[in-house]
Amino acid sequence: MKPITLRTLRDMKARGEAISCLTCYDASFSAAMARAGVEVLLIGDSLGMVLQGHNSTLPVTVADMAYHTTAVARGNQQSLIMADLPFMSYATIEDTLANAAALMRAGAHMVKLEGGSWLSDSVRLMTQGGIPCCVHLGLTPQSVNVFGGYRVQGRDEASSTKLLEDARNVVAAGAAMILLECVPTDLAKRVQETVDVPVIGIGAGPHCDGQVLVVHDMLGIHSGKPARFVKNFLSCGDGSIEGAFRSYIEQVKSGEYPAPEHAFAE
Numbered sequence: 001m002k003p004i005t006l007r008t009l010r011d012m013k014a015r016g017e018a019i020s021c022l023t024c025y026d027a028s029f030s031a032a033m034a035r036a037g038v039e040v041l042l043i044g045d046s047l048g049m050v051l052q053g054h055n056s057t058l059p060v061t062v063a064d065m066a067y068h069t070t071a072v073a074r075g076n077q078q079s080l081i082m083a084d085l086p087f088m089s090y091a092t093i094e095d096t097l098a099n100a101a102a103l104m105r106a107g108a109h110m111v112k113l114e115g116g117s118w119l120s121d122s123v124r125l126m127t128q129g130g131i132p133c134c135v136h137l138g139l140t141p142q143s144v145n146v147f148g149g150y151r152v153q154g155r156d157e158a159s160s161t162k163l164l165e166d167a168r169n170v171v172a173a174g175a176a177m178i179l180l181e182c183v184p185t186d187l188a189k190r191v192q193e194t195v196d197v198p199v200i201g202i203g204a205g206p207h208c209d210g211q212v213l214v215v216h217d218m219l220g221i222h223s224g225k226p227a228r229f230v231k232n233f234l235s236c237g238d239g240s241i242e243g244a245f246r247s248y249i250e251q252v253k254s255g256e257y258p259a260p261e262h263a264f265a266e
């Protein structure tokens, strides 16, 4: 099998084949996801919550991200590996370039940052320097204290217009992918139609070019009430973990997931 690249993903968007993405933090899960055929593995800063036990992603460091990225990269040669730049590691251009470079040296093929139009200069410089970028819009968990909780974003006219503008601007600056978290289904559809790069969604409805979930969530490991977009795929397959990954890929590609109950209608 040929390794998945950004070209593969752009071709998938063009022919309407949904892209599957899961978070991944270690070599064993990386190998299992590659065997199942998950196209994109995200070393998410959600590891601060699901691995480290913090109640937000803010304590995660670049060293933490690099450590897990190294492990995931060793686990497989097939999937596209994307790593989150953690909280406050991209507040200045100098920090952004140095920290993104550290994640690329650790084995990432691209990095993801949370924000909007203000990231344009960083995105342009990283892309020019050889670091493809995904910009995460909507519910950006590193801003939980600004939002006052994990709330759906882009629900009113002003914020949905701004989100669409942000998507246009970062793509014009060179962003190779957009990730939309917890936004109304219709807004995600407008973004997907507007930009010519793949749009991956979580709690963003069925019209995105692909879907992502935190692996712990889709295997049924969560404390308390899971978010609306979470579905347990361990109980969908043959009971094995690789079976859960295969069920996830199948349901993302067939459109069975996400169903309306996993999305925000408005």
Ligand SMILES: Nc1nc(=O)c2c([nH]1)NC[C@@H]1CN(c3ccc(C(=O)N[C@@H](CCC(=O)O)C(=O)O)cc3)CN21
Binding pocket: 045, 046, 049, 050, 057, 139, 141, 150, 151, 152, 182, 214, 216, 217, 222, 226, 227, 228, 229
């Ligand atoms: N295990 C885990 N799964 C995740 O998806 C995840 C993390 N951790 N950590 C980092 C962020 C935090 N995320 C979250 C956390 C909570 C909600 C949540 O409770 N959302 C409400 C929406 C409430 C509203 O209507 O505004 C929901 O019901 O889904 C969403 C995303 C997504 N990320």
Ligand SMILES: CC(C)C(=O)C(=O)O
Binding pocket: 023, 042, 043, 044, 045, 046, 047, 084, 136, 179, 181, 202, 212, 213, 214
């Ligand atoms: C939830 C996904 C999109 C993420 O950013 C993470 O796992 O950190």
Ligand SMILES: [Mg+2]
Binding pocket: 044, 045, 046, 057, 084, 141
């Ligand atoms: Mg993240």
